[in-house]
Amino acid sequence: MHYVPKASQALVAAAALSLAAVPVLSPGQPDAEMMSIIIIALLVNLLIETSVSFTVVVPRDQTVAHVGSTVTLPCWISPPENAEALEIRWYRHDQFSKPVLLYQHGKIQDVQEESFRNRSSLTLWSDQSGGLKDGDVSLRLEKLRIQDEGSFHCYVSGESEYDTGEVVLKVTDPPDSSDSSDLWKALFFTLLICALLGLVGLILYKYRQKLTGKKPEEQTGGEINIEELRKHADGPNGFFTNSDPPVTLSLTPRPEQLGVLLDCDHGQLSFYNVKERKHLLTMSSRFTGSVVPLFNPGVGDPSPLEILDCPKPVESAVESSEPLLRMLTIIVAVLVNLFIETSVSFTVVVPHDQTVAHVGSTVTLPCWISPPENAEALEIRWYRHDQFSNPVLFYQHGKIQDVQEESYRDRSSLTLWSDKSGGLKDGDVSLRLEKLRIQDEGSFHCYVSGESEYDSGEVVLKVTALGSAPVLFPQPLDDGRVNISCKSSGWYPEPDVTWMSDERKVLRPGGVSRSRSRGADEMFSVYSWTVVSHSDAQLVSCSMSLKTGEFRESRIDIQAVISSDPPNSSDPWKALFFTLLICALLGLTGLILYKYRHKLTDVEDKITEELKKDTGGYTQKPQCIQRNTKSRGRCDGNHSVYDCRIHNLSKH
Numbered sequence: 001m002h003y004v005p006k007a008s009q010a011l012v013a014a015a016a017l018s019l020a021a022v023p024v025l026s027p028g029q030p031d032a033e034m035m036s037i038i039i040i041a042l043l044v045n046l047l048i049e050t051s052v053s054f055t056v057v058v059p060r061d062q063t064v065a066h067v068g069s070t071v072t073l074p075c076w077i078s079p080p081e082n083a084e085a086l087e088i089r090w091y092r093h094d095q096f097s098k099p100v101l102l103y104q105h106g107k108i109q110d111v112q113e114e115s116f117r118n119r120s121s122l123t124l125w126s127d128q129s130g131g132l133k134d135g136d137v138s139l140r141l142e143k144l145r146i147q148d149e150g151s152f153h154c155y156v157s158g159e160s161e162y163d164t165g166e167v168v169l170k171v172t173d174p175p176d177s178s179d180s181s182d183l184w185k186a187l188f189f190t191l192l193i194c195a196l197l198g199l200v201g202l203i204l205y206k207y208r209q210k211l212t213g214k215k216p217e218e219q220t221g222g223e224i225n226i227e228e229l230r231k232h233a234d235g236p237n238g239f240f241t242n243s244d245p246p247v248t249l250s251l252t253p254r255p256e257q258l259g260v261l262l263d264c265d266h267g268q269l270s271f272y273n274v275k276e277r278k279h280l281l282t283m284s285s286r287f288t289g290s291v292v293p294l295f296n297p298g299v300g301d302p303s304p305l306e307i308l309d310c311p312k313p314v315e316s317a318v319e320s321s322e323p324l325l326r327m328l329t330i331i332v333a334v335l336v337n338l339f340i341e342t343s344v345s346f347t348v349v350v351p352h353d354q355t356v357a358h359v360g361s362t363v364t365l366p367c368w369i370s371p372p373e374n375a376e377a378l379e380i381r382w383y384r385h386d387q388f389s390n391p392v393l394f395y396q397h398g399k400i401q402d403v404q405e406e407s408y409r410d411r412s413s414l415t416l417w418s419d420k421s422g423g424l425k426d427g428d429v430s431l432r433l434e435k436l437r438i439q440d441e442g443s444f445h446c447y448v449s450g451e452s453e454y455d456s457g458e459v460v461l462k463v464t465a466l467g468s469a470p471v472l473f474p475q476p477l478d479d480g481r482v483n484i485s486c487k488s489s490g491w492y493p494e495p496d497v498t499w500m501s502d503e504r505k506v507l508r509p510g511g512v513s514r515s516r517s518r519g520a521d522e523m524f525s526v527y528s529w530t531v532v533s534h535s536d537a538q539l540v541s542c543s544m545s546l547k548t549g550e551f552r553e554s555r556i557d558i559q560a561v562i563s564s565d566p567p568n569s570s571d572p573w574k575a576l577f578f579t580l581l582i583c584a585l586l587g588l589t590g591l592i593l594y595k596y597r598h599k600l601t602d603v604e605d606k607i608t609e610e611l612k613k614d615t616g617g618y619t620q621k622p623q624c625i626q627r628n629t630k631s632r633g634r635c636d637g638n639h640s641v642y643d644c645r646i647h648n649l650s651k652h
Helices: 005-021 030-051 175-206 208-212 226-231 317-343 558-563 571-595 597-615
Strands: 055-057 063-066 071-073 076-078 087-092 101-104 120-122 139-141 150-157 161-172 258-263 268-273 278-284 347-349 355-358 363-365 368-370 379-383 393-396 412-415 430-433 442-449 454-464 471-476 482-491 496-501 511-516 524-532 539-545 551-557 623-626 633-636 640-645
Touching: 055 150, 055 161, 063 071, 071 161, 101 120, 347 442, 347 454, 355 363, 363 454, 393 412, 471 551, 471 558, 482 539, 482 551, 482 558, 496 524, 524 539, 551 558, 571 597
Parallel strands: 063 161, 355 454
Antiparallel strands: 055 076, 071 139, 087 101, 087 150, 120 139, 150 161, 258 268, 268 278, 347 368, 363 430, 379 393, 379 442, 412 430, 442 454, 471 482, 482 524, 496 539, 511 524, 539 551, 623 640
16 A cells, blocks of 8 residues: 655644634634634644555456456445545556556546457456455456466555556457367267268168068068968969959960969069979069068968978078178278267476576476377467467477467477477477576466367566675764665565674664666666664574575674774765865975075175185085074174084185
8 A cells, every 4th residue: 555644744834723723713703713613623624635545456366268258357445435436547567658447537438459349348346245346347358369377466546546456368269169079979969970870770671681581570560360371262263462452374285383482672472393393473562561481382281381492501600691781881980980080189288386497597388298109290380468369489391380479489489398309299388588687587388279170378587686796885873873884786576685693683774775877688676784882683684585595694793894994985085185285285385485585695605705715715615504592703694603614625
């Protein structure tokens, strides 16, 4: 939660002044007293209203939804308050100025990212929510896309404070896309197999006589009256057909053996003289029911009926069923092969944990197919966020294509996940990234597609940079304590700063400031300081660490700083001042000596002349020694007193 305290402080001061002014008012001035009370009440009420702070609350777990569905991203204010007068902004990544949705001045504004137009709105988090009046600022997204996956920021701002929360959305494939296709496949093949089995059963039923070598059981509509049928056997020559109307067989001479041929397929019944091999009669008819052969050679004749001269022998069951069984075997084999080929599916597998690597290093993002299969004929696409058409790497038709995002050119390639991996032949489609940058941090999608199916997985890359060792600057204070500053640069992300004593006791920092460079590296520089005394610790350490556990640490001895002469920022100026002063004095002395050098020379010349007169022409100059007291003679009464002596006199 963020707020601006100056307004509250001003209101407190105004309220205090108003309260202080109340006793001064005269009791005889009711209007002024009433006005003061009203002002105080208004100020206190305004103070309470402006001092109320809120916090934006979002769920910790990511929200999962399917492509094409509608999802609600929960976000609410705590404690609950009416949010109709607040500014509500949902935005993605660093797109603060191009929001997903902007609610301001009591309505949704038209400032919106185009891809979310007509798909986003404010909604209720639950059926029991009171909406904006209860602080519910949840976002509703319709017609969900793969590109919608990622972080959404819920920003709520009032007149004097604001807060924000982050909701992570995970977009998956439609739940029925693969399952329903598998279900339809299974249903299709089940119906196909049932149809084929029914067809086979129908064929077997139709050709049951050939398969079994037996005729089907004779069925009649009821019991047959044999006696009634025998009546028709008496007549001329004693031969009649049991038909309607009956047909008399003119048999001359009377046959000894009568042959009967029934052709059910063609609907023909033929009679012939077996011994004479003479055709007697053929009758054509359609058999709609069961056919019951009955031949009565004569009343009381117990001799059996023999079938002679069968025109075509009946095939055995094995011989007649071999072609059908062979065809059935081929059909089943084709169906099984087709079912296996279409039912084989793969799944893209990626690690659950994020991959961590340093700036400038080389990293491998693992991705493989399960069950393992040769991926050389598949399409492999690595892409970021919604950059499906502008991939990091694109493998198709057995080679890496030139369609690629420029920032990853000459830095990305397919590699082996491990030394034991067989590469593409074993379904290993891992990505290798070289010369890692801060901008590479985030999600990478591993997309693998075949002729009839596809799958994808997401790998999260965390990029870090370990900064320089902290540099400590001690500054003794007048009260005996020491102000220690700590500075380091080249970090990513922002490191945590910890001050500790030699007893591993955490010291409270006086302040921490962080700045980020605007260059290509986008690294963080960190500055912190603390004030300690000798009683707090003898050794003080400043450490900067990342969440990965990596850290840098520096230490300083407080006792050595306190016992040494306290450094003073004015010392260099003092040294410079005295240096210049000495130089000025030396210059002034030189100037004085230069100015009075002629007078000194004249004195020496006068002394020399006087000595020449006294010594009778000796040219050796006297050595004059200055005295402080009495003298034997004066070389020059105007200047000083000298003892004049002549050494090594020589006459010209």
